[in-house]
Amino acid sequence: MTSAPRVRKAVIPAAGLGTRFLPATKAMPKEMLPVVDKPAIQYVVQEAVSAGLEDVLMITGRNKRALEDHFDRVPVTEQLLEDKGDNDRLAAVQHATDLGEIHYVRQGDPKGLGHAVLRAKTHVGNEPFAVLLGDDLIDERDELLTIMIDVQAKTGGSVVALIEVEPSKISSYGCADVTAIDGEGYVRVNQLVEKPSVEEAPSNLAVIGRYVLHPSVFEVLENTPPGRGNEIQLTDALQTLATREGEGGGVYGVVFHGRRYDTGDKLSYLKAVVTLACENEELGSDLRTWLGEFTAQLPK
Ligand code: G1P
Numbered sequence: 159m160t161s162a163p164r165v166r167k168a169v170i171p172a173a174g175l176g177t178r179f180l181p182a183t184k185a186m187p188k189e190m191l192p193v194v195d196k197p198a199i200q201y202v203v204q205e206a207v208s209a210g211l212e213d214v215l216m217i218t219g220r221n222k223r224a225l226e227d228h229f230d231r232v233p234v235t236e237q238l239l240e241d242k243g244d245n246d247r248l249a250a251v252q253h254a255t256d257l258g259e260i261h262y263v264r265q266g267d268p269k270g271l272g273h274a275v276l277r278a279k280t281h282v283g284n285e286p287f288a289v290l291l292g293d294d295l296i297d298e299r300d301e302l303l304t305i306m307i308d309v310q311a312k313t314g315g316s317v318v319a320l321i322e323v324e325p326s327k328i329s330s331y332g333c334a335d336v337t338a339i340d341g342e343g344y345v346r347v348n349q350l351v352e353k354p355s356v357e358e359a360p361s362n363l364a365v366i367g368r369y370v371l372h373p374s375v376f377e378v379l380e381n382t383p384p385g386r387g388n389e390i391q392l393t394d395a396l397q398t399l400a401t402r403e404g405e406g407g408g409v410y411g412v413v414f415h416g417r418r419y420d421t422g423d424k425l426s427y428l429k430a431v432v433t434l435a436c437e438n439e440e441l442g443s444d445l446r447t448w449l450g451e452f453t454a455q456l457p458k
Pocket of ligand 1: 391393
């Protein structure tokens with residue numbers, strides 16, 4: 159047991175250009191694409207807040223003003239809804255603002271995920287923190303971040319979230335070689351490789367977009383040269399920490415078996431929207447009926 163401080167801060171990198179969604183993202187951040195009735199980013203902030211992280215830092219960039227607007231008050235709209243007595247819509251609009259304390263810093267040069275995380279150094283300071291990537295949505299009924307926070311407190315190292323993927327898919331992810339730890343629900347990470355080919359991959363365990371990191375990752379990132387894609391990779395910094403002993407060393411993995419919705423490319427995004435819409439309290443029942451009829455008449 160270590161006396162590591164509890165995690166309080168969440169960092170959400172949101173400076174990506176969203177090129178996979180062009181032209182939809184020509185003038186709008188990809189994080190603002192709606193997933194049923196909320197922008198994707200709101201699910202991520204809600205997840206952080208639900209895990210007890212009320213201090214959120216977003217790493218943004220050019221063209222990302224809509225993110226700040228979304229989490230800010232809209233006095234004119236709020237007044238209009240209040241005057242009309244439309245309390246449900248008013249509550250929905252205010253919900254995004256009431257989530258927590260959100261701070262913003264811009265990434266400047268888009269030099270990769272590791273570089274984005276390094277921009278959080280001053281805000282985070284010397285305490286463990288969570289990183290949530292907006293392309294992955296975790297179902298609110300399934301626990302992940304809170305488990306990772308517990309593992310971080312217990313080990314004093316850094317923690318990644320892992321899922322098992324088809325070997326052919328591993329080249330889209332960071333990949334982890336792990337060893338089980340007797341009697342524990344988490345694993346020790348021996349090695350991490352960013353987006354390996356099937357042949358190079360040490361396993362079929364893929365890193366997904368949730369991390370709980372020891373602050374020593376900042377010093378490591380400062381000394382991490384550009385890696386795959388000529389970008390500063392968080393995976394490479396974690397590889398350094400995985401083999402480091404002593405204060406802040408060690409990387410651990412929590413293998414997630416719950417529901418995850420990938421919104422990182424057009425097809426996955428559409429599947430995520432349909433899946434979540436089918437489960438939506440207000441829309442799900444009608445949508446499922448319609449989908450059944452619609453798919454039944456599709457050509458085989
Ligand atoms: C990033 C990380 C990768 C990780 C992935 C999870 O890649 O570099 O290691 O597996 O997120 O979503 P990206 O998808 O941003 O290219």
